[in-house]
Amino acid sequence: MFDKVAKLGGLFAQGSHGHPLADPRELRRIVAELPKDNAFKALDEIAGWLESLLASDGIPADRVYEAAQQLDEAAQPLLKRLTREYLHTPRLPRNEEKRLWSINCGFWTLAAAVYERCLPEADDKGRAPESAKWLLPALSARLISAYGARLKWEQFHYGPSHNDVWRGLGQALLLAEQAGVAGKPVAIPGGGGSTSPQQEYVKAMVFQAASMDSLLPLEIELAERLIAHFLSGFIFSANGEHDSVYWVDLAQSQPPLRMARMPNVAVPTQRFFKPGNAHGAMLELLGSLERGGDVPAEINLGGQYYGKTLVPVLRHLTAYLAPVPPQRRHDRHRVKHRMSVLNGLINAFVVFSKEFGGRPAGLQMESWVVDNVSRGGFGAVLSDIPAEWLKIGALVAMQPEGGDNWLLGVVRRYHRESDKEARVGIEALARQAFSVELKPRTASSYAAVAGIPSLILQDGNEAGEVRVVLPPASFDLRESLEYPAGDRLQQLVPVALVEQTADYELARYRLG
Structure with a gap:
């Protein structure tokens, strides 16, 4: 995951007294001496120390938490800088994109693992009642936030999704609820003020419900920030109501599901979600921006953006986080058919010119398997994911196997089932x-x-x-x-x- 993860586990076999991070003075020194002028190197060192916390036994939960917290806070400005580079660099080379993605997603995966390691002891009231009392609210909020950040970075790559994230999220919230601290206000880095374990869980649940696989990475980032701004308007409860839209079982390793799939049996660990006042507030902001209004100063987007940049994001959020989520406009029909695919305007210009025959030689074609069609387009399975060009909004020319006609379409949805396989949804722009x-x-x-x-x-x-x-x-x-x-x-x-x-x-x- 990182180039130079320190192999420190064997150095601290003696227990907590042998680990530098267990000593507050040594911890401060280590954090202070992190490289200031090289974000990659500094994050590499932080990752090594987090790995060492996972590999060492015998350190009390409060010391592990304190070390992880300080490393987490030291990492935030570095992660912010690399995230900005990831989202705003035009035509980022594939290897650099992968490097930035791996560093960010890897950090949040490690941070969540370290915070999760602290949970059993922090919840053991018989063993450490005082530390549990102050540790659990902040620990749970940071753990849920780290899992939420991992979800976002996985979405930047359009999957694959890992349901173990929802197991960890649910476990953390359940422990906080059982201790009576799920709603307790805490401050975490990058949280933009006070938050709580429940608020961080609801943010992750709303993010999942918003079906981000048709948005570009920058739009996903802006969508998450808009969700955070309107978070207080969403309603999350243990009681399912007639207008609840999503439900989740905190004890299960599964993401939130639409209420179209009702739980078979009611259990105490089920939670329910509906848009509440947040939907109306988002619609109001969308209307203002569509009329040429400015982005309100109180919305923290992590930078300055024109209203027109937010309009498509808000249109997406108001559709998918509505009291009645969007239904499929056209019926799907299952098929199994191969398509030859060319990407980009230049290639499409060549094949639609008719000057070079039905299948011009020399053009690098992909072969996709279309597994469903509708009046609006196609769904396809890719067994070999193109390295560079495949993204939301990509223009594609498609020719059915055995045919001589070309179709023009746009990739509207993209989800990676694994590192080798992906599913795409293609809107048909024109058949002629x-x-x-x-x-x-x-x-x-x-x-x-x-x-x-x-x-x-x-x-x-x-x-x-x-x-x-x-x-x-x-x-x-x-x-x-x-x-x-x-x-x-x-x-x-x-x-x-x-x-x-x-x-x-x-x-x-x-x-x-």
Whole structure:
């Protein structure tokens, strides 16, 4: 997980007195001497010390907790810096993306394991009643928060999901409830103020309910922060009501489930969740931002963002965290069929141009197995995950095995079942399209102007309009485009930009 995890377990076989982190003075020195100018090296050292806490026996829970807490707090600014680099670096190389992801996800996995190690002793009131009294609320909150952070980083990679996270989350909350401290306010690093074990659990539960597998990593980060802001409006209780939307069993290793799958038997460890006032508050903010309003200063997003950046995230949250979550618009039909897949506008331009035949030579094609179809698109299974390009919003051209027609689609959902297998949901943009080089209508020397390689979509359009896929930064609401159509020039008058990504734009044009 880290390059230089210290192999310290054998050094501390004597028990707590042999471990440097059990000595408060030595602990302070170790934390103070962490590298200040190299986040990777500092986090590598922190990981080594956390590993050593897991490998050493005999250290009392309060000493393990104190050491883990100080290492955790020392790591926070470093993790924040690397997270910012992960989320905001355009076209991050695959190996660097994997390195940043492994460091962050690895840290939270280790932190959760160390905090979890403290739980049995902290809850043993007969053995250490005083330490348990002050230790358990903060310990439970930090443990649940660490598991929640791990869930988020797993979602950045779209899985695979591990149900052991929900076992750990449930165990921590149950112990806090049994001790009567589940709602006790505590402060944890990065928590943005006071929180509690129950609040951290509800945040993780709402995050899971929000179905993030159709959002990009930055949108997932913003969604989590918006959930934290509106957290007090969600309702979490031990009693299922007629308008409860999700339920979970704290004693089971399973994520929250929609109430469409009711529990077979009522047990005391079941908890229920509904949006409450949070849904209305999110809708109100969405309406304000859609009207051009500013992002309220009290919402901590970890940085400055324009309202238009939050609009798609809020639309997603208000849909999936609604009193009635979205239902599938089109019926699925089970199939088993192979598709040849090409990614990106350039490859799609080639195959829809018809100049190179039905299957142009030299293009690197993927082979996907489509296992369900609907009027809106396809679901596919990938046995070999593409290394670089597969992501939410990726443009794909698809050709059914044995056919000669190409379809155009966009990856809307992505979930990794394992390191080798993934499932994707593809929205069908068009079943008929053609390639064209568009030119600005106002060009003074038409022949000398370079054309814009584009795709004109021929189905699924409004009357008198076409949708056009363009290269990035090509759409201009003030500029009409045109292309040769037989013996005349067909004019396209801009109507609206429908979708914008780093790889392409989808826009509506009126036929002039």
